[in-house]
Amino acid sequence: MSTIILDAKIRGQWMLVAVLATLVTGVGLFAQPASGAHFEGTFENPPVVGWTTYSEGTPFGPWTVTAGDVDHGPTPAGTTCQGSAGQCVDLNGSVPGAISQVFDTRVGGACQVWFWMSRHVQQATQATLVPSVDSVDLAAVTHNLPGVARNDGKWEQKTFSFVAAGPTTTLGFRSTTSGAAGPQIDNVSVGCRPPAG
Numbered sequence: 001m002s003t004i005i006l007d008a009k010i011r012g013q014w015m016l017v018a019v020l021a022t023l024v025t026g027v028g029l030f031a032q033p034a035s036g037a038h039f040e041g042t043f044e045n046p047p048v049v050g051w052t053t054y055s056e057g058t059p060f061g062p063w064t065v066t067a068g069d070v071d072h073g074p075t076p077a078g079t080t081c082q083g084s085a086g087q088c089v090d091l092n093g094s095v096p097g098a099i100s101q102v103f104d105t106r107v108g109g110a111c112q113v114w115f116w117m118s119r120h121v122q123q124a125t126q127a128t129l130v131p132s133v134d135s136v137d138l139a140a141v142t143h144n145l146p147g148v149a150r151n152d153g154k155w156e157q158k159t160f161s162f163v164a165a166g167p168t169t170t171l172g173f174r175s176t177t178s179g180a181a182g183p184q185i186d187n188v189s190v191g192c193r194p195p196a197g
């Protein structure tokens with residue numbers, strides 16, 4: 001009983017620290033670097049009608065296609081994007097593709113990535129992608145919610161974490177689904193806790 005009370009008290013104090021840090025700094029514990037290349041994961045630029053296919057080596061907004069090809073726009077996978085608005089990416093264009101973005105980090109910073117995932121309406125059961133950090137693959141992520149339809153991509157939020165190894169980090173997403181219809185992503189965000197000390 002005393003352990004539970006102590007645990008609750010400690011957690012309460014940590015919450016107070018977090019609230020005070022937010023009040024003092026105005027940005028909270030999870031803050032982006034003050035300057036430089038901020039991460040941008042909405043896929044709203046450049047504006048596209050329907051969808052456009054980009055081949056390997058093509059930049060679009062802050063992203064670059066690093067393998068295969070991808071489809072980008074408001075309906076790249078035959079469904080609406082996350083929140084039924086805006087633009088997103090189908091990581092399979094005509095073949096499985098990959099994209100990456102370079103952004104500023106602090107060495108040793110603990111970072112959390114959140115992203116929304118769906119799949120092409122032609123993928124009846126599932127689609128899988130592999131995130132990467134500085135070209136090192138992380139655990140595969142699968143979208144397998146039933147009922148994906150043209151007006152409802154069954155978007156689902158996913159997350160993973162990493163520790164930044166350098167002053168910039170390269171975050172990537174690679175389809176491991178074969179064919180011309182694959183995993184779909186939207187509204188990727190990154191928050192990094194400054195390194196201790």
Ligand SMILES: [Ca+2]
Binds near residue numbers: 082085186
């Ligand atoms: Ca979007």
